[in-house]
Amino acid sequence: MNSESYFKERERGIFEYILDNIPDSITVVDMEGKVIFFNSTAEEYFSVSKKDIIDSDIKEFFPNALLLKVLEKKISYHNIYNNPRENSFVVSSAVPLHDKQGNMIGGLARDRDITEIVKLSELLNKTQHNLLKLEKEYTKISTSGEAYFSKIISNNANFIQIINLCKNISKSPLNILLKGESGTGKELFAKAIHYESERKGKFIPINCSAIPKELFESELFGYEPGAFTGARNEGKKGKFEEAEGGTLFLDEIADMPLEMQPKLLRVLEEGVVTRIGGNKQRKIDVRIISATNKDIRTLIKENQFRNDLYYRLDVFQVNIPPLRDRKGDIVLLANKFLQEFCMEQGIGIIEIPDDILSIFSEYNWEGNVRELRNVIQRSVIYAHQNGKDKIEKEFLPAYMQKIEVDEINKVINVSQIKHHETGLEEYIEKIEKRIIQNTLRELNFNKSEAAKRLKIPRATLYYKIDKYNITMGEQ
Numbered sequence: 499m500n501s502e503s504y505f506k507e508r509e510r511g512i513f514e515y516i517l518d519n520i521p522d523s524i525t526v527v528d529m530e531g532k533v534i535f536f537n538s539t540a541e542e543y544f545s546v547s548k549k550d551i552i553d554s555d556i557k558e559f560f561p562n563a564l565l566l567k568v569l570e571k572k573i574s575y576h577n578i579y580n581n582p583r584e585n586s587f588v589v590s591s592a593v594p595l596h597d598k599q600g601n602m603i604g605g606l607a608r609d610r611d612i613t614e615i616v617k618l619s620e621l622l623n624k625t626q627h628n629l630l631k632l633e634k635e636y637t638k639i640s641t642s643g644e645a646y647f648s649k650i651i652s653n654n655a656n657f658i659q660i661i662n663l664c665k666n667i668s669k670s671p672l673n674i675l676l677k678g679e680s681g682t683g684k685e686l687f688a689k690a691i692h693y694e695s696e697r698k699g700k701f702i703p704i705n706c707s708a709i710p711k712e713l714f715e716s717e718l719f720g721y722e723p724g725a726f727t728g729a730r731n732e733g734k735k736g737k738f739e740e741a742e743g744g745t746l747f748l749d750e751i752a753d754m755p756l757e758m759q760p761k762l763l764r765v766l767e768e769g770v771v772t773r774i775g776g777n778k779q780r781k782i783d784v785r786i787i788s789a790t791n792k793d794i795r796t797l798i799k800e801n802q803f804r805n806d807l808y809y810r811l812d813v814f815q816v817n818i819p820p821l822r823d824r825k826g827d828i829v830l831l832a833n834k835f836l837q838e839f840c841m842e843q844g845i846g847i848i849e850i851p852d853d854i855l856s857i858f859s860e861y862n863w864e865g866n867v868r869e870l871r872n873v874i875q876r877s878v879i880y881a882h883q884n885g886k887d888k889i890e891k892e893f894l895p896a897y898m899q900k901i902e903v904d905e906i907n908k909v910i911n912v913s914q915i916k917h918h919e920t921g922l923e924e925y926i927e928k929i930e931k932r933i934i935q936n937t938l939r940e941l942n943f944n945k946s947e948a949a950k951r952l953k954i955p956r957a958t959l960y961y962k963i964d965k966y967n968i969t970m971g972e973q
């Protein structure tokens with residue numbers, strides 16, 4: 499072999515090596531359809547060996563090969579989807595080959611295996627389908643009564659009783675009056691009762707203190723086309739109609755204008771509404787849950803609220819206690835909100851140290867759970883911005899920072915102390931022992947100084963040191 503043909507042969511070797519190692523299959527045919535090149539990837543794709551196919555007619559192996567069309571029509575084909583074998587998918591392109599003078603001398607086909615992509619896309623379709631199913635399930639569950647009641651958390655026995663009571667009455671058609679300070683969770687209760695009731699219609703909330711007096715009637719009962727200037731041409735459904743088959747939540751009911759009250763009473767008594775400007779009576783099946791933080795009986799005495807309406811609304815009364823009367827819930831709720839916000843912000847859990855919990859349990863919480871939620875949200879943001887993993891006093895609102903915490907509260911979280919398995923006496927003795935030990939240690943085990951500090955006779959101190967088996971000196 500002369501040197502020129504040696505180099506040509508070598509070049510061809512390198513060229514073949516490259517083509518054998520690309521992820522696409524390559525097939526080259528001459529004008530008669532004889533296979534003159536078939537790379538290793540093609541061998542794998544089509545399970546045909548080079549030695550069998552080279553110099554053979556491509557028709558014998560692939561009667562529908564795209565290359566046959568190229569030879570016949572002398573044009574290129576690009577990205578043709580092909581399924582040559584079961585469970586095997588390729589995208590093929592085939593082009594004519596020309597010599598330097600522009601004469602067609604054969605064709606080249608390139609096939610890209612997309613089996614994995616097709617399988618992944620099938621998997622994605624299946625996953626999307628399942629996700630859709632799960633989304634539907636989730637919507638069903640998350641709007642169920644159980645889901646709503648599980649949002650109301652408490653470890654206060656009285657409060658838990660109230661939750662259970664509400665669950666029990668939710669399926670009855672009784673109108674309910676929820677009484678409680680602002681932010682105690684009245685709306686949360688109203689929603690939970692509605693969803694637990696399994697009433698088919700919607701839950702429609704309306705805040706009586708937020709609607710201008712003049713618009714009240716049209717908001718509640720709706721209006722017919724052209725009922726008044728500024729009315730919509732097509733008329734409008736009122737909240738009663740929107741809540742058909744469901745629940746109408748009248749929040750801040752005490753703020754219902756006096757002149758509206760007899761109209762509401764009539765609807766409740768007759769079970770029909772008539773839109774403003776119309777005379778068609780529409781039968782309605784709506785359960786009313788109302789809520790107030792005012793004492794309606796006082797308003798009745800002051801002629802600000804109608805007695806007869808009050809009795810229609812207050813068929814069943816639920817009193818929701820303020821947060822300050824269920825101190826144990828403060829820690830529980832604070833931690834729940836903390837977790838929620840940290841998750842929402844995508845940050846690690848921030849701790850609420852005991853001294854902050856002591857401030858929380860000392861504070862009056864006029865704004866109840868809503869205020870607690872806001873304080874936690876604000877503190878988490880400040881802690882995160884300052885790169886802290888704990889809530890510090892300065893992250894609290896200024897009015898809370900001023901709160902002086904009771905001495906015992908500082909050491910132990912009083913609101914957390916409850917029945918202890920050792921029994922009261924033994925528990926108190928443990929605390930007493932710890933106080934004596936700490937005082938002695940602080941005073942370098944000087945007993946007479948410790949007795950003075952603890953304001954007990956020396957003999958009593960000796961007795962207790964003996965009783966509790968307190969060792970003198972650092973351990």
Ligand SMILES: Nc1ncnc2c1ncn2[C@@H]1O[C@H](COP(=O)(O)OP(=O)(O)OP(=O)(O)O)[C@@H](O)[C@H]1O
Nearest residue numbers: 649650651679680681682683684685686687867868
């Ligand atoms: N026991 C509870 N458990 C969990 N979250 C609660 C609880 N009570 C109230 N919340 C939350 O506190 C916030 C205030 O509750 P809600 O709006 O129901 O109070 P409200 O009594 O209706 O207030 P207002 O009288 O001002 O309308 C809401 O974010 C609610 O989810």
